Amino acid sequence: MRGQRVLVSGMGGELGSLVAAKLEAEPWVGALVGIDVDPPRRRLRKAEFHLLQPSQRERIVDVVTKFNPHVVINLSVWEPDARTGLVHARQFTADATTAIIGAAAECPALESMVVRSGIEVYGRERNAPTRPDETSPVHPTSEYGLMLANIERQAREVGRRVGIAVGKLRLAPVLGKHVPSPLGRLLRQPAVPFSMLADSPFAVIEDGDAAQAFVAAAARRLDEPINIVAPGAITTLQSILRGKRIPLPLFGPEWWVASRLSHVLGAPIPDHVVELMHRGRLADGSKAHEVLGLQPRLSTPEVIDHLYAWESVVRIGSINEAVA
Amino acid sequence: MAQLIDFPVKAATRAGNALVEPLRAAWPIHSVDDFGRDPHLIAALAPFTRLRWNVTVGGESHLPVRTGALLVCNSRRFSLSAIYAALALSEVCDRPVRFVGRPDSAPVGPLMRRLGGLLAQPSDILGALRHHELVMVSADGTSHPRHAGEVPHELIGPAMVAGVPVFPVATMSSTIGRAARVEVGPQVRPRRKRRGPLAEVELAEQVQHHLQKMLDTFGGVRTGVAPIDWLAEG
Numbered sequence: 001m002r003g004q005r006v007l008v009s010g011m012g013g014e015l016g017s018l019v020a021a022k023l024e025a026e027p028w029v030g031a032l033v034g035i036d037v038d039p040p041r042r043r044l045r046k047a048e049f050h051l052l053q054p055s056q057r058e059r060i061v062d063v064v065t066k067f068n069p070h071v072v073i074n075l076s077v078w079e080p081d082a083r084t085g086l087v088h089a090r091q092f093t094a095d096a097t098t099a100i101i102g103a104a105a106e107c108p109a110l111e112s113m114v115v116r117s118g119i120e121v122y123g124r125e126r127n128a129p130t131r132p133d134e135t136s137p138v139h140p141t142s143e144y145g146l147m148l149a150n151i152e153r154q155a156r157e158v159g160r161r162v163g164i165a166v167g168k169l170r171l172a173p174v175l176g177k178h179v180p181s182p183l184g185r186l187l188r189q190p191a192v193p194f195s196m197l198a199d200s201p202f203a204v205i206e207d208g209d210a211a212q213a214f215v216a217a218a219a220r221r222l223d224e225p226i227n228i229v230a231p232g233a234i235t236t237l238q239s240i241l242r243g244k245r246i247p248l249p250l251f252g253p254e255w256w257v258a259s260r261l262s263h264v265l266g267a268p269i270p271d272h273v274v275e276l277m278h279r280g281r282l283a284d285g286s287k288a289h290e291v292l293g294l295q296p297r298l299s300t301p302e303v304i305d306h307l308y309a310w311e312s313v314v315r316i317g318s319i320n321e322a323v324a
Numbered sequence: 325m326a327q328l329i330d331f332p333v334k335a336a337t338r339a340g341n342a343l344v345e346p347l348r349a350a351w352p353i354h355s356v357d358d359f360g361r362d363p364h365l366i367a368a369l370a371p372f373t374r375l376r377w378n379v380t381v382g383g384e385s386h387l388p389v390r391t392g393a394l395l396v397c398n399s400r401r402f403s404l405s406a407i408y409a410a411l412a413l414s415e416v417c418d419r420p421v422r423f424v425g426r427p428d429s430a431p432v433g434p435l436m437r438r439l440g441g442l443l444a445q446p447s448d449i450l451g452a453l454r455h456h457e458l459v460m461v462s463a464d465g466t467s468h469p470r471h472a473g474e475v476p477h478e479l480i481g482p483a484m485v486a487g488v489p490v491f492p493v494a495t496m497s498s499t500i501g502r503a504a505r506v507e508v509g510p511q512v513r514p515r516r517k518r519r520g521p522l523a524e525v526e527l528a529e530q531v532q533h534h535l536q537k538m539l540d541t542f543g544g545v546r547t548g549v550a551p552i553d554w555l556a557e558g
Contacts, residue, residue, distance in 0.1 A: 126428045129447045130437070131359055136447060197431040201360040233356045244341045278430070280360065280437075284451055 003030035005109065006218065007067055009100040010075030010116070011049060012036030014178045018211035019073060020047050028219060033067045035060060035100070036076070037092075041178060054095035057102075064103035071218045072104040074115045077151065080144050081268040082180040090147060097151050105158045112221040114167040114214055115155045119227055120145035120272050121170060124279035133284035134170075134225045142272035152225070159223075167222025169213055172229040172283060173276070175303050176207025177310050183276065184307055185267045187239050193258045193277075194236035196249035200280025201233035206303045209296040216292040226292065229285030232299040236277050242301070243308035359452060361420055362438040366411065369439075377497060379412035383508035386491055387417060392456040394449070394483035395421070395508070396531045397493040398472040398539060401465040405495040409506045410440060410460045413493075421458040424449060424479065450482035460493065463532060469496055470542070472535035477528035484524050492531050494538035509538050 006023055010016040011034025023029045024046045032047040034040065040049055050063050054076065064072075076096035078089035104110055122132040123141035140146045152168050159166030175184045183204075186192060205228055213228045240247045250258055259269040275281070288294045298306065355364040387393060395413070399405045410423040426441030427433045433441075442448045442459065452459050461480070464473030483490050489511040497504035512534050514527050 127443055127445060128428075129445060129451065130443055131448070131451050133451060195430070198434040200434050200437070201356045203358075231358065233358055233360060235356060238355065241344055244344060246339065246343055280434075282358065282360065284455075286455070 001028050004028050004071060005031045005033075005067060005069045006071045006073065007064060007069040007104070008032065008034045008047075008073045008075065009096065010036050010077065011040050011047065012038035012051075013075060014041055014176055014180075015116075015174060015207055015210060016075045017041040017044070018207055019075065019214045020044050022211055022215045023047075023218070026215060026219065031067070033063070033069070035063060054092045054099060057095070057099040060099040061103040061106065064100070065106050068107045068109045069104070070109050070111050071221075072100065072107075072110065072113045073214055073218055074100050074113065074151070074155070075214070076100060077116050077148070079180075079182065080147075080270040080272070081182040085268075086143055086270065090143065093147050094150070097154055101154050101158050105162050110162065110164055112165040112167065112218065112223075113155055113159065114169060114217045114222060115151055116214075117148045117152050117168045117170045117225070118144065119170050119172050119229065119281060119283040121149045121152065122283065124275050124281065130280075131282045131284050132227075134227060134287055142270075142275050144270065144272040165221045165223035167217040168225040169210075169217055169222075170225055170227045170283065171210050171213075172203045172205040172227075172281070172285075174207050174210050175204050175307050177306075179207050182268060182270050182273050186262065186269055186273060187236075187243060187245070187304070187307060189245065189262070189265070189267050191246040191248050192236070192240045192243075193248040193250045193255070193262070194240060195255075195278050196251050198278050198280075199235045199237050200276075200278065201235050202276050202281040203229045203233050203283065203285075203300045204303050205230045205296065206298045206306070209294070209298065213288060213292060213294050216294055220292060222291065224291070226288050227283040227285045228288055228294070228296075229283045230296040230298055230300045230303055231285070232301055233282055234300050234304055235280075238301075239304050242304055356438070357420070358455070359422065359440075359442070359457075360437045361422065361440040363420070365438045366414070366440070373408065373411060376502065377408045377412075377504045378502040379408055379504045379506055381412050381416045381506045381508075384413060384416045386508045386510050387413075387458065388489065390456060392453045392486065392488045393458050394453060394480065394488055394490045395458060395460045395493045396475055396480070396490060396535065397460060397462055397495045397506075398535050399462040399465045399495070400469045400497070401467055403469075403495075403497050403499075405497065406460050406462040407436075407439065408497065408504055409493055409495050412504075412506050413458070413460070413508070414440070417458070419458065421460055422452055423460045423462075425462055444476075444479065446478055446482050449479060450485055453482055453486035453488050463535060470539045472532050472539055475528040475532045475535075477525045480528045480531065481521070481524040484527070490527060490531060492534040492538060494535060494542055496539075496542060505542070507538060507542065509534055
């Protein structure tokens, strides 16, 4: 299985760069090609990178079909209010999914595809399972959940038509040092709102663990959905207390005002984050250990601690003005 | 410039610390488990639950020490028997016992989730049983404290799927007083092997039968010998 060609779509993001760096160290990876709208955030030695917009479908198809990968990892997902607003996030994700998955289907060597999804696909409607596992029905109740469910659907259809393995990694909210996340950004505000009546528990995953899951899924030619969740759970109030932020209890209608105010202050709260704070977001991640052998390095409370341990401003030494 | 940008954050953090510190001292900052149960909240509420119920527990040695099990208790209407029985058994067994039947709307639903409540959905029960948890299900509520209601077979099904034992739990509590009793019976084994859904229907009927037998031979809400009994014996 040595000398495999791997294509990573979304290599420019923090998660994509991490996945690429880990793939470079894998003995089974021969050639590595990446596509994204931004250049990779870390130094990659083997990978070849193409700076392409999601709307440049023909060029994407050209790059992908010429490379003719054995494995495609699709990380081109724009979480609403992470790097861009909802409208653009929806558009970019739809364009990238169509182009990448469509192009991958044209590659004769393709054996496996691993797509990024999220536990948002389970939705949090009334009486939805408290801790859904992979057999729970997909019933998204947020915009982000709908976007992810659409990616899963397209990948599944292509997999069935072309006859390849399609692995779907349903990630808990990803937090990491440089990962743009509306949840992480909100929790790091000096004053953080929380639902006084609910304060439901949620789980997250660290970006390094998420990247490891993608590498393991690609190596094992995963052909099913898997939840990637750090063990443990935490509530918003507990996160606020851990981070020594000011808790701002909200009861209901003032959430609208709070989310608008938070948007103005630079931390927009998209509907899936509001849903997480009100209804919680847990998932059963035990299958990841069984199938991928993945044991997350950090538990949910530890990921939250790391979130608060990151410096807001990183000083890289004093500037010598005489020289400047 | 960096210090200028930092200033309001530092000031706000300091203010936040001053505000939150008393709360942090009283409230542990990480206390929910994978299912959202909060042992610290339960410990904090224990004096209040003891104010309402003084529960005597028996037969807990029947329960497995590490593996999962489904417990089925009888329920007099509005007695909250599943809740006090689950809390009392958790304390005695020193491992969480989750009860089934929390609502899914705020504020009661989230509060009951923190106390160890699960939704009355087979998928929720199955998820917990697969993770070797003790899960308490209520039979249908009755108006008489010594009648065991019908046991919902769809909630027994997850035990068959997960391959865990089922135990009847007889409960009795006073409507006005604090006295309450919880008695765990021996494992109910299916009489015959079935491949289809009849297995869970028959097991549910058997559990109801066992519960009724336990309730028929149950004393009052108190155990032991009352002083008046000593006099009678003397």
